[in-house]
């Protein structure tokens with residue numbers, strides 16, 4: 001069983017100056033739980049190379065991904081339709097923990113595996129039409145600490161934050177409408193990182 005690490009989460013402070021809400025809760029898992037979870041997910045998740053569409057060209061990423069749901073459904077992402085896998089027992093437990101801390105519900109989980117700092121994710125918004133509009137996205141980070149950046153679509157203002165091992169970040173309200181986010185590449189990072197984003201998808 002996962003135990004909650006710290007009850008005094010820093011949940012009130014919005015990291016964005018305007019046009020959205022990003023809350024960083026810090027570490028919500030103990031070091032031991034976070035490390036055990038990381039190792040377990042590395043072994044048990046059905047990791048696949050992702051395919052992204054860049055200027056009409058399909059590119060296979062080095063980063064790996066997997067999509068799990070509370071039920072099996074088709075979803076469209078980067079212009080490609082795929083089918084979710086059923087949440088494993090471990091993912092169900094993590095979902096429960098994230099729902100408890102964030103006081104919201106989710107029905108899907110996208111996992112990304114970055115083998116080291118040479119892999120990242122470019123600026124984008126998570127505003128696919130399958131997603132619940134203005135729904136909260138909860139992001140749990142495990143493994144190597146990485147910088148995460150937000151950039152406002154109009155003012156271009158940038159906000160950087162460090163995502164720690166076992167930490168939770170929430171992106172709420174109009175964040176996806178006005179801001180993009182990215183996981184920048186970094187030569188300094190030599191360890192892998194797993195990120196889980198819990199989302200609410202409209203099931204057809």
Ligand SMILES: O=C(O)CCC(=O)C(=O)O
Pocket residue numbers: 110112121126139148181183195197
């Ligand atoms: O790896 C991360 O922290 C972010 C991943 C992300 O933005 C996404 O999956 O949409």
Ligand SMILES: [Fe+2]
Pocket residue numbers: 124125126181
């Ligand atoms: Fe994203």
